[in-house]
Amino acid sequence: MGEVKRVVSSLTQMLDRGQKEAKSLVGIMDELQSYLEEESNTIICGGLDRLLSRIRVEVGNLVGGSARVLVSPDGRVTVGTTYSDEDSDSRLKRLKAQDFCILRPDGFSAFITSLKSEVAAGNWMPVIEFLRANAKFGAAPAYSPAPALRESPPPEPSTSSEWKLSDFLPARPPLPPLPRGLFKH
Numbered sequence: 001m002g003e004v005k006r007v008v009s010s011l012t013q014m015l016d017r018g019q020k021e022a023k024s025l026v027g028i029m030d031e032l033q034s035y036l037e038e039e040s041n042t043i044i045c046g047g048l049d050r051l052l053s054r055i056r057v058e059v060g061n062l063v064g065g066s067a068r069v070l071v072s073p074d075g076r077v078t079v080g081t082t083y084s085d086e087d088s089d090s091r092l093k094r095l096k097a098q099d100f101c102i103l104r105p106d107g108f109s110a111f112i113t114s115l116k117s118e119v120a121a122g123n124w125m126p127v128i129e130f131l132r133a134n135a136k137f138g139a140a141p142a143y144s145p146a147p148a149l150r151e152s153p154p155p156e157p158s159t160s161s162e163w164k165l166s167d168f169l170p171a172r173p174p175l176p177p178l179p180r181g182l183f184k185h
Contacts, residue, residue: 047131069108071101075133
């Protein structure tokens with residue numbers, strides 16, 4: 001009987017030590033996870049800040065006209081100029097019809113701020129995909145003023161099916177209704 005008590009006592013002590021070690025490891029893992037999440041947020045927000053800075057530089061380099069930031073459906077960002085009202089510029093109308101989002105520079109800043117809010121909420125993937133689409137900013141424009149002169153390869157399909165970039169872009173104003181009888185033959 002004494003031998004059984006000694007074995008049980010020894011097992012109990014060993015289990016207590018194991019439990020304390022496990023609690024310590026869980027604490028360390030929680031600290032590490034918090035650090036990694038915080039560091040990831042910092043890195044992603046830093047990428048957004050760099051993109052915003054590059055856009056501001058591009059806008060600052062434009063001479064004449066009104067600057068517009070164009071966000072393509074796949075998330076690529078370019079800077080363009082318009083010399084007329086946004087609604088009467090045929091190039092911007094064509095881009096809107098192709099689901100581009102056209103923002104003023106201050107609207108793009110607000111868009112970046114909303115993406116930072118998404119990062120803070122833990123929704124990293126759409127923002128990472130957005131940053132990935134802009135990794136080579138300025139290498140090739142996402143739009144072509146003369147589409148017949150320039151052919152670009154079709155965009156690669158997104159690997160993420162859970163989100164669309166349009167979910168994070170500001171809503172476009174509703175289009176006016178078409179006149180009745182416009183398409184009658």
